[in-house]
Amino acid sequence: MPHRARVLAALPAMVLYALASGGLAYLIQPILDEVLPQGDRVGLICGAIVGLFLAKGVGSYFSVYLMADASQRLVRDLRTELFAHILGQSTAFFGGRATGRLLSRLTNDVSRVQQVVSETCGDLLRESFALIAFAALLLYRDVGLALVCMTGAPLVVYPLVRLGQRVRRTTRRSQEQLEHLSHLTVEAFTGHRIVQAFQAEAFERRKFHRASERLYRTNMKVTSTMSVLPPLMEVLGGLGIAGVLWYGSRQIAAADLSAGEFVSFLMALLLMYGPVKKLSRVNANIQQALAAAERIFETLDTHTETADRQGARVLAPLGTGIEFRDVTFQYHDDAEPVLRGISFTVQAGQVAAVVGLSGAGKTTLVNLVPRFHDVTGGAILIDGVDLRDVTLRSLRGTIGMVTQDTILFDASIADNIAYADQAASRESIEAVARAAHAHEFIVELPQGYDTPIGERGQRLSGGQRQRLTIARALLKNSPILILDEATSALDAESELLVQDALRKLLLNRTAFVIAHRLSTIHRADAIIVLDGGRVVEVGRHAELLARPDSTYARLYASQAFESGTDREATPEVEGDDLPGAPIAAAKSRAGRAASGTS
Numbered sequence: 353m354p355h356r357a358r359v360l361a362a363l364p365a366m367v368l369y370a371l372a373s374g375g376l377a378y379l380i381q382p383i384l385d386e387v388l389p390q391g392d393r394v395g396l397i398c399g400a401i402v403g404l405f406l407a408k409g410v411g412s413y414f415s416v417y418l419m420a421d422a423s424q425r426l427v428r429d430l431r432t433e434l435f436a437h438i439l440g441q442s443t444a445f446f447g448g449r450a451t452g453r454l455l456s457r458l459t460n461d462v463s464r465v466q467q468v469v470s471e472t473c474g475d476l477l478r479e480s481f482a483l484i485a486f487a488a489l490l491l492y493r494d495v496g497l498a499l500v501c502m503t504g505a506p507l508v509v510y511p512l513v514r515l516g517q518r519v520r521r522t523t524r525r526s527q528e529q530l531e532h533l534s535h536l537t538v539e540a541f542t543g544h545r546i547v548q549a550f551q552a553e554a555f556e557r558r559k560f561h562r563a564s565e566r567l568y569r570t571n572m573k574v575t576s577t578m579s580v581l582p583p584l585m586e587v588l589g590g591l592g593i594a595g596v597l598w599y600g601s602r603q604i605a606a607a608d609l610s611a612g613e614f615v616s617f618l619m620a621l622l623l624m625y626g627p628v629k630k631l632s633r634v635n636a637n638i639q640q641a642l643a644a645a646e647r648i649f650e651t652l653d654t655h656t657e658t659a660d661r662q663g664a665r666v667l668a669p670l671g672t673g674i675e676f677r678d679v680t681f682q683y684h685d686d687a688e689p690v691l692r693g694i695s696f697t698v699q700a701g702q703v704a705a706v707v708g709l710s711g712a713g714k715t716t717l718v719n720l721v722p723r724f725h726d727v728t729g730g731a732i733l734i735d736g737v738d739l740r741d742v743t744l745r746s747l748r749g750t751i752g753m754v755t756q757d758t759i760l761f762d763a764s765i766a767d768n769i770a771y772a773d774q775a776a777s778r779e780s781i782e783a784v785a786r787a788a789h790a791h792e793f794i795v796e797l798p799q800g801y802d803t804p805i806g807e808r809g810q811r812l813s814g815g816q817r818q819r820l821t822i823a824r825a826l827l828k829n830s831p832i833l834i835l836d837e838a839t840s841a842l843d844a845e846s847e848l849l850v851q852d853a854l855r856k857l858l859l860n861r862t863a864f865v866i867a868h869r870l871s872t873i874h875r876a877d878a879i880i881v882l883d884g885g886r887v888v889e890v891g892r893h894a895e896l897l898a899r900p901d902s903t904y905a906r907l908y909a910s911q912a913f914e915s916g917t918d919r920e921a922t923p924e925v926e927g928d929d930l931p932g933a934p935i936a937a938a939k940s941r942a943g944r945a946a947s948g949t950s
């Protein structure tokens with residue numbers, strides 16, 4: 353509908369094309385009956401021939417151009433809509449789908465639709481008009497003769513429809529296999545280092561080859577079905593022509609028909625062959641497009657977006673704090689809950705450290721705050737208001753985040769840092785980079801802040817990447833901060849520097865910090881100890897350590913936290929940059945000395 357103007361503009365061009373085509377077939381009769389035997393009207397007929405070819409050309413050009421334009425616009429819009437739609441989906445949606453598969457919908461399926469819209473819909477209209485013009489000429493020449501040659505037409509409808517259905521089914525399979533191929537490609541290419549390190553090239557190659565082979569077979573099935581159509585039409589055309597010749601020769605003998613009229617008739621019939629052949633494939637082509645379109649619309653009709661509730665409010669600036677009230681969460685309906693009966697409160701301006709063994713549910717817990725997932729039981733309240741009663745936009749607008757996996761984009765360093773605000777000035781970018789202790793390494797790079805960092809930032813080291821993600825979060829300058837093992841990839845020295853920056857940063861903010869460094873945990877206003885999806889203890893460092901039978905104390909003693917480089921917090925390991933809890937660190941130092949590797 354949005355591009356109907358172009359389709360409408362193409363219609364006159366198609367009519368022109370059809371009329372000119374019919375006109376040329378009509379001219380055969382005066383040529384044979386008048387020009388050749390008597391030499392009458394030679395100039396006029398010659399002029400008409402040139403004029404009609406010209407008109408046909410003009411009609412053809414504009415109809416093809418305008419239809420292609422409409423289809424390209426359609427595809428452009430569809431693709432953008434699909435992209436935006438997919439990007440708006442929930443974390444769970446992306447968790448359940450491979451990137452390569454989504455990519456394939458956006459490229460292969462949309463291309464298939466486009467091909468058909470531009471070629472087939474254009475053909476369908478233009479050739480239908482041409483057919484009407486030819487049919488009109490046939491009827492004008494001789495009604496009886498016309499009826500004779502059209503008797504076969506209804507016979508083809510059934511095979512055309514049946515073949516079309518088959519094409520649709522196999523095309524759908526073909527698109528699915530293409531999607532699988534795309535998935536295998538993305539996975540192998542992004543994991544190329546592991547593939548090579550584990551020497552799995554041959555394994556990946558075989559996997560790819562098998563998928564490729566299946567796609568080939570399916571595509572050949574589509575081709576073999578589609579190739580039945582033109583011969584089918586040809587045989588039918590042959591029957592028509594034979595019938596016409598048989599019937600026509602008797603009429604000429606009876607002087608009911610002139611030779612010119614008959615040849616003109618035959619010419620129109622022969623010229624119909626082209627359009628009919630094209631039209632015979634139109635249904636099959638449309639079925640192909642429908643198979644692809646179905647998949648596109650399935651995606652467009654999938655709604656997993658985290659939607660605002662009716663009457664959701666804009667989140668007011670944080671006043672008192674964030675409360676988890678009996679929160680339960682499970683990833684799937686039939687899965688075990690990952691979080692159970694979580695209740696605690698973080699006062700505004702406080703830092704909550706979330707600790708626990710790997711798999712305890714720390715990441716899951718903090719991901720509930722920006723609503724990457726919604727709680728399945730209980731509620732999270734900000735200043736007493738349920739998170740689900742505020743607009744997602746305002747909620748996420750107040751949260752800065754450093755995720756456990758560092759995600760950077762294929763752009764310059766400056767653009768990556770300024771991701772929250774593309775209009776940020778170079779000064780503010782530099783300021784946050786300094787705070788995250790990234791400035792030092794950035795200025796060493798050949799193009800400084802304008803250095804492109806490659807896909808996922810692969811041209812940087814793990815620690816450098818992490819510092820950029822911290823700088824990026826700093827630039828957003830949001831009142832709530834979530835740091836999920838934000839300094840895990842840093843070496844002891846840069847960690848010390850970044851910790852220092854984070855300490856300043858956390859001063860006036862409400863923060864959830866998942867850390868395994870004692871230094872961070874030590875300073876936290878509240879330590880939330882998770883074990884198997886439950887909060888087992890909440891308190892400050894000294895408090896928790898003093899408790900009898902404390903899980904925190906056990907974690908602490910079992911070297912679950914790295915001592916990091918916080919000299920005040922862990923005087924026992926002063927001057928030692930070894931990771932490990934104090935007691936264990938001392939032990940391991942002794943152990944290393946004994947084995948002579950220090």
Ligand SMILES: Nc1ncnc2c1ncn2[C@@H]1O[C@H](COP(=O)(O)OP(=O)(O)O)[C@@H](O)[C@H]1O
Pocket residue numbers: 447683684690708709710711712713714715716717
């Ligand atoms: N997307 C997911 N789908 C299903 N289960 C998940 C998903 N992410 C994490 N889990 C499960 O939730 C539990 C907690 O994971 P996570 O919150 O990442 O732990 P932590 O951050 O404490 O190491 C784990 O047992 C993990 O298997």
Ligand SMILES: [Mg+2]
Pocket residue numbers: 714715716756836
């Ligand atoms: Mg985690």
